[in-house]
Amino acid sequence: MVSMLKWKIPVYILAGISVVALWLFTLFLGQTFFTTWTERGQFGDLFGSVNALFSGLAFVALIYTIHLQRQELSLQRTELELQRKEMAASRGELAAQVAVQKSQVRATIAQIRVAAVEARIEATKLTGSGRDSLTNIYSEAEKIEAIANELENG
Template identity: 40%
Template sequence: MDSKFSIIKFLRWTVGSVILIFIAYVAILIGTTWPISEFSITNAGTFGDSFGALTSLFSGLGVAGLLATIFLQREELKLNRRELEETRKEIQLQSQTFHRQRFEDAFYQMLALYKENLRELSIRPHDGDSHRIFGIEALRYLITKFEKAWGKHKLHKFPADENERNEYLYTLVSTIQSVFVRQTRYVETLSSILVLIQDECVPRNGKETYWRILASQLTAYEIKYLFYQALISPDYTTLRNVMLQSQVFQDRLATLNLPDPHRNSFEVLWNISLPKRRNQFTSPLSSAQIKAARKSIQKRQKEASTIAQRTK
């Protein structure tokens, strides 16, 4: 825009200067030839030829004006191109905003549907019993039942021998299938949410944010139930992919009280490495401070116990 105004200003000054030069030239010419003693065609031709320099000047100015016009048109094209680019960016931004709003609407609607399916999830604790347990309590009952059933096998280590390992995996899968009732609608709703995040999330690097929102809605019982379903079911590839890709789900799995042999079984069956189990709670104290504090507490408790025995 500044260059455009500069050219217009230049043209104005040029035209004004040419007019002044023309008037001054005519005035000087008339002043030097006045008074005119004879009017003839020859003298008139000579007088007209004296304007040849001005004619060349006007021709040059005409070319300059043409160049200035071309430059102005080029600036106009640049401005139009810039406006088109800004319009295109604005349209893209509006499209992204619309897509994100549509994604978020679908995400929260499906999340609400997931919670509703969780509330409606139900099991019968005993065969033939009309009484049902719903929601989180149903999952807690199944997990407790599985832990008791698995404890009867007394398999506390993951075998290194291949044959023994196959027996271990067979026993584990059979126990899970015999205890855990497959809640298809509940699990499929969760899988649909994961697929939505995987395929439709904008921007792409925002997936972890929505995985974190989803994970914050899941209790430890739900995570355990989903872990064992993903362990035994080939259909739940989406669940296993999230366990592999999402840091927040890996953190949740790391803080769950899952037996290490079960984690090893998952890795062997699906070739997916799970994070090692770690304490859910962290302490601002160093390990040396914790160790010293424990020793001091144990020593004081021992002394108190000795004194109590002596007083008896």
């Protein structure tokens, strides 16, 4: 079914237009059917209760708006609390990642030390002969073992 209106007009705008149109209609009605000011005054007094009704409705709408704002603020507080918890969990994860990265750095440094000691061992093998070179090789092997123990302990 094709809609008669191409635009969707908000309800509050339609209500406002209706109130203004009704007000203009009563003005026209008062001018047309009541010729004296006394009659017009009595006709106007008929709408005193309508004024009270609209004032009461406006007050109820205000209270309802405050209620909706309180609900929205409560939801925002809940959301902020969840965000704080999530951020705390993220900080914990980041701290764990930092610890892992530090241990990786220590392991890399140890690998570099081991490679340097192995290079010295190979250099000693190539250049030296006899008991001194064997002592140097054992000494370097002990250094490698000390590095391994250091990594294992901590």
